[in-house]
Every structure is written in structure tokens, then in C-alpha cells.
Amino acid sequence: MAVYTEVPDEALSQFVADYEIGALLSFKGIAEGVENTNYLVHAEAGNFILTLYEKRVNPADLPFFLELMEHLSGKGLTCPLPVRDRNGEALRTLCGRPAALMTFLDGLWVRRPGVEHCRALGGTLAAMHKAALDFPGQRRNALSVDDWRPIFAAVADRADTLQPGLAAEMEGELRFLETNWPKHLPTGIIHADLFPDNVFFLDTRVSGLIDFYFACRDALAYDIAVCLNAWCFEPDLSFNVTKARAMLTAYAGRRRLTGDEYDALPILARGAAMRFFVTRLYDWLNHPPGAFVRPKDPLEYARRLRFHRVVRSAAEYGLD
Ligand SMILES: Nc1ncnc2c1ncn2[C@@H]1O[C@H](COP(=O)(O)OP(=O)(O)O)[C@@H](O)[C@H]1O
Numbered sequence: 001m002a003v004y005t006e007v008p009d010e011a012l013s014q015f016v017a018d019y020e021i022g023a024l025l026s027f028k029g030i031a032e033g034v035e036n037t038n039y040l041v042h043a044e045a046g047n048f049i050l051t052l053y054e055k056r057v058n059p060a061d062l063p064f065f066l067e068l069m070e071h072l073s074g075k076g077l078t079c080p081l082p083v084r085d086r087n088g089e090a091l092r093t094l095c096g097r098p099a100a101l102m103t104f105l106d107g108l109w110v111r112r113p114g115v116e117h118c119r120a121l122g123g124t125l126a127a128m129h130k131a132a133l134d135f136p137g138q139r140r141n142a143l144s145v146d147d148w149r150p151i152f153a154a155v156a157d158r159a160d161t162l163q164p165g166l167a168a169e170m171e172g173e174l175r176f177l178e179t180n181w182p183k184h185l186p187t188g189i190i191h192a193d194l195f196p197d198n199v200f201f202l203d204t205r206v207s208g209l210i211d212f213y214f215a216c217r218d219a220l221a222y223d224i225a226v227c228l229n230a231w232c233f234e235p236d237l238s239f240n241v242t243k244a245r246a247m248l249t250a251y252a253g254r255r256r257l258t259g260d261e262y263d264a265l266p267i268l269a270r271g272a273a274m275r276f277f278v279t280r281l282y283d284w285l286n287h288p289p290g291a292f293v294r295p296k297d298p299l300e301y302a303r304r305l306r307f308h309r310v311v312r313s314a315a316e317y318g319l320d
């Protein structure tokens with residue numbers, strides 16, 4: 001579970017007293033999530049999420065993330081809205097960690113997304129891209145093509161313990177991606193981690209997006225590629241073109257893809273698979289025994305990558 005920092009009752013009561021949300025009624029740690037500590041806070045004014053940012057988040061990036069959520073929320077996109085304390089501060093410190101209180105979103109994430117979920121996601125992704133067009137914040141993607149190799153290099157000598165030949169295969173793959181990565185696609189603010197666990201639904205309607213802590217400025221179509229990987233493969237890792245078609249068509253209905261974006265989708269999808277492969281591989285091989293967060297399987301992303309490697313055009317993803 002993802003409660004890395006235990007907050008004592010007294011510290012939490014004092015923290016909550018600085019907000020205009022009434023008295024603290026109860027709170028509990030949230031088991032889901034990987035990166036940060038999250039508590040569900042029940043106060044007189046309702047439910048809130050308290051996040052303590054752990055080691056992987058650069059504190060210097062936090063104003064970007066919080067301002068982005070405020071911006072998107074102001075544009076009508078449902079995402080957590082940072083709550084300001086009586087001094088107007090959204091970003092504070094609790095138990096020695098940067099911390100922020102957020103509005104609570106209704107809805108549940110879907111373990112087995114269907115075609116209609118993928119369609120709804122595609123439309124919402126395009127809406128998010130458009131809503132962020134005039135967001136002025138800057139943050140480079142710290143997990144883009146040039147960042148994958150150092151992460152891989154740190155564990156490459158043990159990669160073959162997962163699968164013989166994996167290190168050489170991914171070394172060649174990195175070389176291909178580094179040489180051929182598209183550089184002039186339309187850019188904007190991307191979520192960069194829009195997996196099913198970061199999208200809440202009420203029935204098949206998206207009720208909110210969470211976890212903007214990888215958001216950055218990068219190619220908009222790369223965000224689509226992340227979603228193709230995360231939403232359009234079945235548990236047996238076969239590709240579901242019906243889900244992909246629904247997602248891509250809904251996206252393109254709200255934000256038209258350029259010809260270059262269309263042509264680049266296969267390599268972007270291959271790169272997006274590499275991005276999650278390398279971070280998962282690193283976590284898998286550096287997982288402290290007994291740690292409570294279970295590492296995610298890197299080989300799932302090696303298999304997705306192999307699928308994209310033989311895709312010749314976006315038409316194979318169901319796009320006309
Ligand atoms: N604003 C919110 N409203 C409702 N639940 C939330 C909210 N933010 C986080 N959660 C809950 O906390 C869990 C973990 O949040 P997440 O941001 O994904 O953590 P991490 O960054 O550690 O991966 C989510 O799956 C969800 O259950």
C-alpha cells in the first residue's frame with residue numbers, strides 16, 4: 001500500500017485546522033497508488049485527499065502540477081483542485097514532506113475498461129489537451145527518449161534474469177528509438193501517465209482525472225500513445241483494435257490529428273512502451289524485499305513494444 005509517511009493524529013488535526021473546511025472528523029491511509037502517500041480526510045466540509053509527496057517527486061515541480069490542476073479545473077475539466085489554506089497556500093509541509101490537500105473526486109477506476117470506456121477516454125484526453133493549450137507553465141518530460149537509456153543502463157546487466165536476450169533486444173530498441181524519434185510534432189501539456197487507475201468513471205462517463213505528477217510539455221500524440229498501451233491491450237496482451245479505434249476516433253473528433261502525428265503513432269507507441277518498460281524494469285530489479293508496494297511487471301511492456309515494432313501504419317490501430 002502507498003502510505004510511506006505515517007501522519008500522527010495530532011499533526012493531522014493541526015494541519016487541517018489551517019483550512020476553512022471545519023473540524024477533522026476522521027482520516028485513513030489509501031492503499032492504492034505507487035508514488036506518494038495519500039490519506040482520505042473526512043472533515044465537516046466533506047471529503048478531501050491529502051497527498052504527501054515522496055522522494056520521486058521533485059519539490060521544484062510541485063507548483064507546476066498544482067497550477068496545472070487549478071488551470072484545468074477552471075476550464076471545466078474535472079480533476080482534483082488544490083485547496084488553499086487560510087494564508088492562500090496550496091503547497092505546505094507536513095511531517096517533513098511537501099503536502100497538499102485536494103478536493104475529492106467521485107467515481108471509480110475501471111479494472112477492465114471496455115470499448116465505451118476507451119471511447120470516453122479518447123474524448124476526455126483531447127479535451128484535456130485543448131484545455132491546457134493556454135497554460136503557461138513549463139516542465140520538460142523527464143522520462144522522454146533521452147532519459148530511457150540511463151535508467152536502462154543502471155540495471156541492464158541483470159535484465160536477462162527476467163528473460164534471456166532481453167538486454168540485447170532492448171539495447172537495439174533504444175538505439176532505434178533514439179535515432180528515429182520524431183522531433184517536430186505539435187506539443188502541449190500532456191498527462192503522460194493516463195493509465196486506467198488515473199481515470200475515474202461513473203458508469204461509462206469519465207468523472208475525473210487524477211495523478212498529474214508526470215505531466216509535462218511534450219508531443220500531444222505521445223499522450224495518445226501512452227493511452228493506446230495502457231487501455232487497448234487485453235489481459236493476455238493481445239491488442240484490441242476495436243478499443244483503439246473507439247479511443248482514437250473520439251480523440252480525433254475533438255482534436256484533429258496532423259498527418260505527421262498520424263504517421264508517428266507507431267513509433268510513439270513503441271517509445272511509450274519503452275518508457276514504462278524501463279521504469280518498471282528498474283523498480284523490479286531494485287525492489288527492497290518486504291516493501292509494501294508490489295512492483296509492476298516490466299515484461300508486459302516488452303510484449304507491447306514487440307507488438308508496435310511490427311505495426312506499419314496508424315491504420316493498424318483502427319484509424320482511417
Ligand atoms: N482527488 C481524489 N479523489 C478521490 N480519490 C483520490 C484522489 N486522489 C487520489 N485518490 C485515491 O488515491 C489513490 C492513489 O492516488 P494516485 O494519485 O494514483 O497516487 P500515486 O501518485 O501514489 O500513484 C487513487 O487510486 C484513488 O483511490
Ligand SMILES: N[C@@H](CCOP(=O)(O)O)C(=O)O
Nearest residue numbers: 033034035193195276280296
Ligand atoms: N503507471 C505506471 C506507474 C505509475 O503508477 P501510478 O499509480 O502513479 O499511475 C506503470 O504502470 O508503470
